[in-house]
Amino acid sequence: MLPFVRITIIGLGLIGSSVARAVRKAMPTARITAYDADPAVRETVRALDLADDVADTAGASVIDADFVILCVPVGAMGAVAADFADDLPEDAIVSDVGSCKAAVLAALTEALPGATIIPAHPVAGTERSGPEAGFATLFQKRWCIVTPPEGADALAVERVAEFWRRLGADVELMAPEHHDRVLAVTSHLPHLIAYTIVGTASDLEEVTQSEVIKYSAGGFRDFTRIAASDPTMWRDVFLTNREAVLEMLQRFSEDLSQLQRAIRWGKGDELFDLFSRTRAIRRSIIDQGQDDAREDFGRSHQP
Numbered sequence: 388m389l390p391f392v393r394i395t396i397i398g399l400g401l402i403g404s405s406v407a408r409a410v411r412k413a414m415p416t417a418r419i420t421a422y423d424a425d426p427a428v429r430e431t432v433r434a435l436d437l438a439d440d441v442a443d444t445a446g447a448s449v450i451d452a453d454f455v456i457l458c459v460p461v462g463a464m465g466a467v468a469a470d471f472a473d474d475l476p477e478d479a480i481v482s483d484v485g486s487c488k489a490a491v492l493a494a495l496t497e498a499l500p501g502a503t504i505i506p507a508h509p510v511a512g513t514e515r516s517g518p519e520a521g522f523a524t525l526f527q528k529r530w531c532i533v534t535p536p537e538g539a540d541a542l543a544v545e546r547v548a549e550f551w552r553r554l555g556a557d558v559e560l561m562a563p564e565h566h567d568r569v570l571a572v573t574s575h576l577p578h579l580i581a582y583t584i585v586g587t588a589s590d591l592e593e594v595t596q597s598e599v600i601k602y603s604a605g606g607f608r609d610f611t612r613i614a615a616s617d618p619t620m621w622r623d624v625f626l627t628n629r630e631a632v633l634e635m636l637q638r639f640s641e642d643l644s645q646l647q648r649a650i651r652w653g654k655g656d657e658l659f660d661l662f663s664r665t666r667a668i669r670r671s672i673i674d675q676g677q678d679d680a681r682e683d684f685g686r687s688h689q690p
């Protein structure tokens with residue numbers, strides 16, 4: 388039995404349009420209704436035939452849904468939910484795909500008192516955005532972390548977990564606050580570092596813009612891919628997961644200062660020990676059977 392049959396997707400960018408494409412493949416009899424605040428996106432969704440219906444308001448899009456999945460930037464989740472609150476069927480389950488979970492759960496709970504809310508985060512994506520950037524296989528063999536509130540209905544949690552399994556994801560359950568600390572260090576801090584290093588390189592007076600482009604074949608090139616990620620989405624992530632990101636940033640700065648000292652005082656052993664430890668971490672990830680495609684997120688998965 389399908390976990391859901393009347394699915395509403397709100398926000399049809401990279402993730403929402405990938406969900407639509409993947410649902411079409413994995414659950415072809417489910418009916419998809421789409422809504423996006425941007426009329427141009429709604430037009431593209433119609434042109435690409437990503438949904439059975441495209442609604443012109445958030446309220447109209449949820450009217451007979453059994454599942455509503457919010458795929459908008461995390462800072463917009465509460466406002467979108469407030470927009471459709473009066474039209475949400477009583478038995479519908481509301482979820483989202485946001486990169487931070489505790490603040491999104493709080494915003495959705497406030498906007499939708501009494502509704503069944505089961506947030507989730509597919510840990511899969513790319514640096515691209517918009518409805519043309521999505522693809523049906525994005526979630527295959529990727530983690531999807533489901534973060535139910537305390538005391539959530541077990542059947543509702545299982546239906547959301549099954550939805551993601553059908554899209555090819557491996558599902559884990561986690562408390563929202565724990566999710567936010569883990570992702571602060573594994574995803575949010577790396578993006579912050581990429582934004583910084585690319586900015587620093589382009590600000591260097593003695594290095595010309597053309598040299599940055601010409602010699603970006605090494606590690607720097609990987610940073611430029613991440614630093615090309617959507618500015619609205621990432622602004623919202625850092626402002627929303629502020630505390631966990633600031634804590635991880637503090638630890639990172641302390642470790643960086645220690646490295647700085649090791650370099651200044653020529654402590655080669657210290658550098659060698661750290662680099663050996665990090666190399667072992669990479670190897671253990673590969674030994675655990677997580678192939679390159681999963682580790683490299685979207686890079687090897689772009690259409």
Ligand SMILES: NC(=O)C1=CN([C@@H]2O[C@H](COP(=O)(O)OP(=O)(O)OC[C@H]3O[C@@H](n4cnc5c(N)ncnc54)[C@H](O)[C@@H]3O)[C@@H](O)[C@H]2O)C=CC1
Nearest residue numbers: 398400401402424425458459460461485486512513516517
């Ligand atoms: N980009 C990535 O790699 C990943 C993103 N996420 C999360 O997925 C969510 C969506 O991200 P993307 O698809 O990458 O962004 P995107 O920028 O490609 O798409 C977002 C869409 O939401 C629409 N939107 C914005 N505000 C709206 C509102 N108030 N009402 C209705 N529609 C609205 C925009 O018009 C746009 O079409 C974010 O919460 C992000 O944290 C999760 C995993 C990976």
Ligand SMILES: O=C(O)C(=O)Cc1ccc(O)cc1
Nearest residue numbers: 486510511512513514684685
């Ligand atoms: O493109 C990349 O390298 C990513 O890291 C994609 C990504 C971005 C945000 C998420 O919440 C999850 C995955």
